[in-house]
Amino acid sequence: MMRTILFAWLIALPAMVSASDFVTLFMERCAEGSRPLNNVNIGKDMLHQMAENATDETLKEAFGKLNSIRIISSDSKRDSRHYFRKADELVREAYADYREVVSVNEQDTRISVWLKEVSDEEQHLILLSLDEEGKFTVITVTGVIDFNSIARLSGSLKDKPELMEQTN
């Protein structure tokens, strides 16, 4: 019995260590020392704190139900194209249980949004973006993603810079 448990543990351990979200896997597999990336991770506690402090109701709603936001970005135009291709390959290869819900492919802009509905209370979203300025961004969001609230956010934040200072 003990041997079986030990074997199971030994087999499961690497899987547990390696099992990770998209950002971690991307950093493991695709990040290169010569092509710097920025990585920002925001956890549940911080999101909830921000939701409490936010005065904008839409922002409050959007933050309040999320578990995590993780961001990877690259400022170099050359690296961005390289990383976007890598990220696109990785999501198709290793995240077959996600479905592509949005795909925008314009001249200078590429956006791809992948979604996995774990349950009613938990959705995992991966956004890959290559914007017109050549900036590559990966954003992963987990938790209850209120698309209606998020869709209302666009543009509104620029008009309300005080929102950025709510938690000061």
Add this chain to the structure above:
Amino acid sequence: MNEDSITALLDKYWRCETTLSEEQELRRYFSEEDLPETLEHYAPLFTYLKEEQSPKLSSDFDQRLTQALQRADVPSAPHRSPLWAPLMRVAASILLIAGMGVSLFFIARQNNQPHYSEKGNEASQVMEQATYALEKLSKALLMSQEASHETLRQINAMEIDWELIDSLNSEEVRQQESNPAEDDTKADTVEQSNSTDSKDSAVMRTGYHEPIKEEKKI
């Protein structure tokens, strides 16, 4: 030996100062039958020790020993360990080492990744990043919606006669049902005569329905 000297020896005994010969003398004294009343109660102590020091064999000891020897003479079945037992040990060791190696590899790889992490200590920085992320997502959703609406507008601007296309399809189905033998030839004819339209309509229909799906997903 008189009572006084025995009493003196006993005192010495309780002080743990007696020699072996003196203790033997005490045991010999107390093994006698006619002990003075004052010393009688010490007798069990010394006779008990004597009995313990000279254990007696039971009457059937010889018989039991013989039987045991006879049993030992019977050759027992040789104990054989299975051939694969050593292999299992080797396999278990390899698995253990491999498991630890793989675990360490993953842990080391995770730690050695050349990534540049920002740990936002200031809440305003974190807020900025979080809002940036959500705004980016919001933009993506809006772009998708706009693309869908644009596609719909373009399709509407084409003024495609969907009823005509549907009637062509239903006519084809009816013909297939009534005259299955002539299916292929008639279908070819229809296809040839409407080759441009049907190709376009297929494209348009795909183009028409896809954005609708996308909208629902959002």
